[in-house]
Amino acid sequence: MNQSRPRPKETTEEQLVELLRRSATVLPGIDDPAFADAFDQFADARVVLIGEASHGTSEFYRARAAIPRRLIERHGFTIVAAEADWPDAAKIDRYVRQQQPPAWVEEGFKRFPTWMWRNQEVADFARWLRNHNDAQPAERRVEFRGLDVYSLGASIQEVLGYLDRVDPDAAATARRRYGCLSPWHDEPAVYGHNVMRGEPSCEAAVVEQLRALLDQRLEYMKKDGCSFFNAEQNARVVLAAEQYYRAMYQGSAESWNLRDRHMFDTLQALLKHRGDDAKAVVWAHNSHIGNAASTSMGWGGEFNIGELCRTAFGRDAVLIGMGTDRGLVAAADNWDEPMQIQQVRPSRPDSWEQLFLRAGLPASLTSWRDDTPLREALARPRLERAIGVIYRPATERQSH
Numbered sequence: 001m002n003q004s005r006p007r008p009k010e011t012t013e014e015q016l017v018e019l020l021r022r023s024a025t026v027l028p029g030i031d032d033p034a035f036a037d038a039f040d041q042f043a044d045a046r047v048v049l050i051g052e053a054s055h056g057t058s059e060f061y062r063a064r065a066a067i068p069r070r071l072i073e074r075h076g077f078t079i080v081a082a083e084a085d086w087p088d089a090a091k092i093d094r095y096v097r098q099q100q101p102p103a104w105v106e107e108g109f110k111r112f113p114t115w116m117w118r119n120q121e122v123a124d125f126a127r128w129l130r131n132h133n134d135a136q137p138a139e140r141r142v143e144f145r146g147l148d149v150y151s152l153g154a155s156i157q158e159v160l161g162y163l164d165r166v167d168p169d170a171a172a173t174a175r176r177r178y179g180c181l182s183p184w185h186d187e188p189a190v191y192g193h194n195v196m197r198g199e200p201s202c203e204a205a206v207v208e209q210l211r212a213l214l215d216q217r218l219e220y221m222k223k224d225g226c227s228f229f230n231a232e233q234n235a236r237v238v239l240a241a242e243q244y245y246r247a248m249y250q251g252s253a254e255s256w257n258l259r260d261r262h263m264f265d266t267l268q269a270l271l272k273h274r275g276d277d278a279k280a281v282v283w284a285h286n287s288h289i290g291n292a293a294s295t296s297m298g299w300g301g302e303f304n305i306g307e308l309c310r311t312a313f314g315r316d317a318v319l320i321g322m323g324t325d326r327g328l329v330a331a332a333d334n335w336d337e338p339m340q341i342q343q344v345r346p347s348r349p350d351s352w353e354q355l356f357l358r359a360g361l362p363a364s365l366t367s368w369r370d371d372t373p374l375r376e377a378l379a380r381p382r383l384e385r386a387i388g389v390i391y392r393p394a395t396e397r398q399s400h
Contacts, residue, residue, distance in 0.1 A: 010380065011377060011380075013355065016355055016377070016378075016380075017355055017358045017359050019374065019377055019378075020355060020356060020359040020366060021359040021360065021361065023366050023368075023371070023374050024359065024361050024364035024365065024366050025038045025364060025365045025366070025367075026361055026363070026364050027363040027364055027365055028363075029363075030059060030062045030063050030066060030363075031062070035063070035066050036066050036067050036069065036070035037070075038365045039067050039070055039071070039320075039365070040070070040074070040075070041367065041369075042071075042318045042320075042369075043071065043074070043075035044316075045279070045313075045315075045316050045317060045318040046271070046278075046279055046280070046313050046316040046317065047267070047271075047279070047280050047281075047282065047309050047313055047316065047317045047318070048067070048068075048071060048077070048279075048280075048281050048282070048317075048318045048320065049281075049282040049284065049289035049305070049306055049309060049317065049318065049319050049320065050064050050067055050068070050281060050282065050283055050284075050289065050320045050322075051284060051285055051286035051287075051288065051289040051290060051306075051319070051320065051321040051322060052064060052285060052286060052321075052322050053285075053286055053321070053322055053323040053324060053384075053385055053386060053387060054329045054331070054344070054387035054388070054391070055113065055116050055285060055330075055331070055387070055388055055389050056113075056115060056116070056329045056330030056331050056339070056387075056389070056391075057324070057327060057328065057329050057330070058120075058121060059324075059327070060322050061119065061121035061122065062121055063322060064283055064322075065121060065124065065125040065128075067281070067320070068080055068281040069125075069128065071279075071281060072129075072132065072142055072281075073132070075279070076277070076279060077142070077279040077280065077281055078140075078142055078143065078274055078277070078278050078279055078280070079142065079143045079145060079270050079271070079274060079278060079279070079280035079281070080129070080142065080143065080144050080145070080280070080281050080283065081145045081146070081147050081266070081267055081270060081280055081281070081282050081283070082117070082144070082145070082146055082147065082282075082283040082284070083146075083147060083148055083263070083283060083284035083285060083288060084109070084116075084117055084146040084147070084148055085109075085111070085146050085148050085150055085151035085154065085155075085237075086145070086146040086147075086148070086151055086155060086158075086233055086234060086237050086266075087108075087146070087151050087154040087155055087157075087158050087234065088104065088108040088109045088117065088146060088151070088154070089144055089145050089146030090145075090146070090158075090230060091103050091104035091107060091108040092104045092108070092122075092126050092144045093143055093144045093145060095126060095130060096126055096129040096130040096133055096141070096142070096144055097133055097138075097141045097142075097143060097144075099130075099134070102123075102126070104126075105118070105123065111150065111151075112332075112335065112336050112389075113332065113339065113389040114339075115330050115339050116389060126144070129142060129144065143270070143274070145266075145270055147262070147263040147266045147267060147282070147284070147305075148259070148262075148263065149237060149240045149241045149244045149258075149259050149262050149263075150241065151234075151237055151241070152181065152184070152185060152188045152237075152238060152241040152242070152245070153185030153186065153188075155234040155235070155237040155238050155241070156178045156181065156185065156234075156238055158230065158231065158234040159174060159178075159209070159213070159231050159234050159235050159238065160174055160175060160178070162227060162228075162230070162231035162234075163213075163231070165227075166220055166223055166224075166227075167216070167220070170212065170213075170216070173212070174209050174212070174213075177205040177206070177208055177209040178205070178206075178209065178238070180202035180205045180206075181202050181205075181206070181238075181242065184245075188241060188245045189245055189248060191242075191245055191246075192244075192245035192246045192247075192248050192249055193249060195246050195249075196246070196249040196250075201242075201246060202242055203242060203243070203246075206238055206239050206242045207239060209235060209238075210235045210236065210238075210239050213231065213232060213235050214232070217232075229273055233266065233269065236262075236265075236266070236269075237262075240258065240259075240262040243258055244258050244259055244262075253300060253301045253302050256302050256304075257301075257302060257303055260288060260303060260304045260305045260308070261303075261308070263284070263288065263305045264305045264308040264309065264312075267280060267282065267305065267309070268312075282305065282309075284305065285386070285388060286321045286322070286323070286384075286386060287304065287386050287388075288304050288305050288306065289304070289305060289306040289319050289320075289321065290304070290306050290319055290321055291304075291306050291307045291310050291319060292304040292306065292307045293307050293310075294379070295384075306319045315369070318369065323352065323353050323356070323384065323385065324344070324353065325346060325347045325353050325354065325356070325357040326343075326344050326345065326346045326347065327343075327344050328341055328342070328343060328344065329341075329342050329344050329387055329391055330342075331387060331388075331389055331390055331391035332389060332390055332391075333390065333391075333392065334390060335389075335390065342391050342393065343393075344387070344391070344393070345393050345396055347385065348383060348385075348396075348397070350382065350383050351382060351383040351384060351385060352382050352383070352384050353384070353385060355382070385400050386400055387400050
């Protein structure tokens with residue numbers, strides 16, 4: 001659980017509850033057309049990051065879809081970038097921008113946890129985005145992209161497939177370089193473990209392949225700039241993934257920071273590729289999109305995409321988190337185990353969720369973007385629940 005940065009003066013819990021009650025904008029139901037009205041205030045941002053307290057709660061997914069629909073339709077946002085693998089998200093992108101069949105439903109997101117993206121809420125959003133894009137010229141269609149690092153094998157195949165089409169000789173060389181990683185496509189964590197035990201790393205070969213691709217940038221872009229951009233980003237994923245799986249055994253902070261740095265760098269690349277008018281919505285867990293510098297994550301040496309966006313964009317980055325007192329969550333007991341529908345335990349008395357519950361508002365938006373006194377009042381340390389794809393209610397205080 002994360003805690004917020006200490007502040008000089010304390011207020012009582014009752015004062016905090018009353019402050020939350022007075023400062024909140026009450027939200028209608030998620031399916032109400034007016035649900036997203038309150039989020040118009042963030043239309044001036046370059047990047048709006050929308051988080052969630054779990055990776056398996058329908059209400060979070062539906063709210064996270066309603067907000068960008070508003071920002072896209074009325075305020076010109078052009079990119080949706082998700083905590084998802086680049087090759088899988090590219091299948092959705094081809095569906096929503098290039099009128100291709102929805103191959104992602106059957107072919108994408110097969111890696112654990114499949115339910116995180118292969119679900120009804122994402123399918124509904126993708127269908128809406130395709131319908132929206134159908135009415136737009138090609139250059140104004142909204143992209144759907146992935147930010148994560150886990151697609152080592154799939155990204156290698158994407159790079160090789162691209163080179164097979166545009167430069168077969170370079171493809172043959174790339175196969176030799178990436179061959180170092182061939183045994184580990186399906187179990188990249190084993191590669192990292194073996195390197196830790198003294199076996200040679202593939203870092204030099206991966207770096208060399210990215211450099212070779214970039215050396216031919218101008219020539220390849222003449223043939224198809226969009227296809228080159230996809231290949232380049234996949235080559236960067238391969239590089240980040242190789243580093244990530246080695247870093248896993250060097251400490252949690254190092255691997256976490258490498259992953260979120262890659263997410264941020266990918267977001268920057270998307271904005272640059274789209275042009276000066278690009279505006280992006282980011283979908284990720286609260287632990288990624290909140291400002292790590294203001295929590296115990298930052299105190300422990302970790303940063304995240306939210307902090308990096310706040311540093312890079314200042315006021316032009318809006319970080320929106322979501323939480324709940326209780327409810328249902330789709331999650332597993334352990335990694336690679338089956339999904340279960342679990343009951344989330346009621347919030348702890350010493351949590352932010354409990355204070356919002358005591359404020360008595362079923363659903364609300366609290367913004368301190370232009371309210372320094374409110375921001376200072378809420379800066380006291382307090383627990384906040386974080387459920388990923390694993391939920392262990394018996395050890396919730398330690399696990400989440």
